[in-house]
Amino acid sequence: MPLRNHGTAAVLARLAVACDGAILGLALAAVSAASWVKYATTSAALDRISCAPSAPISGLRAILSSADYLNEDPLLVVVRGRVQPSSAVEALSDGAVSETNGVLTPRGSDEMAVAILNTQMCLYNEWRGMFRWNFDLHALFAKSLKEQRSSSSLLKSVSFVLVEAGDWPNSGYVHVNLDGSAHPLPLTTVYHELHPIQVPPFTFFQVFFGSGYPVALLDEEKILPVGKEITAIGICRPRDEAIEIKSCQELPCFLSDMTKDEIVAELNFDAGVLFWSGILLGILSVGILGYAVIRNWWKWKEWRLRRRRQNEDLNNEALSRSSMEQEDVPDGELCVICLSRRRRTAFVPCGHLVCCPHCATSVVHDSSPKCPLCCQDVRSSIRIYES
Structure with a gap:
């Protein structure tokens, strides 16, 4: 930890x-x-x-027709196919397909992709510190470290379709609509590199107080390659002359390798x-x-x-x-100090019974305790009980 x-x-x-x-x-x-x-x-x-019905792409129109007949709208379907850019469909003519237009090329690979995700994450080192303190300076320097502390990502994508494996381009296709989708894409990592971070002037104080300090920046690149076979689970509906599938927010996934x-x-x-x-x-x-x-x-x-x-x-x-x-106390038995309570406490060592318990305690705790009758030094007092 x-x-x-x-x-x-x-x-x-x-x-x-x-x-x-x-x-x-x-x-x-x-x-x-x-x-x-x-x-x-x-x-x-x-x-x-x-x-949800699972059907090949070529059989989606029949399923949508039966769904319209049964008034089942929207329809959730499961489709599996290979990724192809929409430009390949648009360039389809006379049986020839162009797979080089309208695609993305990652820097870490020569593959063609329809989506590229660039991520940056700062890695921190932990040190116990000279005084074993846990003081965190991140909050103090959060403004200058904001870009390094947080993980940043940049997604680039082009429109793509799913085609039936083995029959393309003679088979149909389905457009994949990513608008409003928060589901992760089935990406493949093609590039990662660690970049050292220049030591800021306050790193010494971070090390001194035992706080974590940035040491490197991890740069990764992930792609959704052309030709990858994936499964799409979403709402399917006709769009012009084609078929479109869109994510359903109530489901945990939209596009998956499984x-x-x-x-x-x-x-x-x-x-x-x-x-x-x-x-x-x-x-x-x-x-x-x-x-x-x-x-x-x-x-x-x-x-x-x-x-x-x-x-x-x-x-x-x-x-x-x-x-x-x-209590009606005779005058001869009244405390000589308060003159209101009966004498019940004797002083040691003189033995004079002249004070009530309350006044005797005050005399004993005095800085120079003396008997009020004989003025002899008092060491303690004893409560006297009548049988």
Whole structure:
């Protein structure tokens, strides 16, 4: 674990066991609820993909015709084909296909591509620091490190189609519409390189305080090559004389390397993991919350019992004081200091019984305790009880 995360982990651990684990139980309950939500979403997507018709590209028009007849719009279909640029379709004439126009060429490869993704990510080094501190200077210098800290990406793409493998260009095709799609593309890495970063003037302070500092910039390039066989799962509808497929935001994927059976198997596995994790986390959160409730209930009862006893003691003390104050004490037995309470305490070593317990305590705790009757030094006092 990086050093900067140690302090955060310690704080989270103390927070988790606070209130006898109530916060940990609530956190587990939230994770369990999120697992159930994801399970419901994954199950719904699994049902839709399982029920979606899987047909070759040449048979899509027949499926769309039957869907229009049954008023099933929009129609979710699963299509598998090879990637070709739209320019290849436009240049199709007399059986000749041009695959060199309207495509992208990556810098790390001589392959032709319809999509290129350039990413940059800054790599950091961790050091413990001279005083083993975890002070993070990233927030202080975030403005100057903004471009290096964050991962940046740039996607270039051209319009492309899916054609039926083995029959192109004699078979049909389907246009792939990426507008509004947030799903990842099945890209292939063709280039990556590490670029050293020039040491900024404040790196010494970052090292001194044990903060991470940038050491290199990772530059990667990924492409969607022409001719790659992929699976498209989306909404299919006719567009002019062609057929178009568009992503469905409710589904977890749009274009994938896997076949329909592999996608269904993966979603089935994910649904099972989410289902059992939701159950286990829910049971664990209920147990922890139950324990926390019982523990805090008993603590509250003990607190109430202590408060009740303290109130009873205060009431008894007040009653005893009032009874002593209301007691009719003869003049010869009154305390020589306060002249209001009975003499009940004798001083040591003189043994004079001339003060009440309250005044005797004040005399003993004085800086120079002396008996008020004989002025002899006093070491302590003794309470005298009448039988």
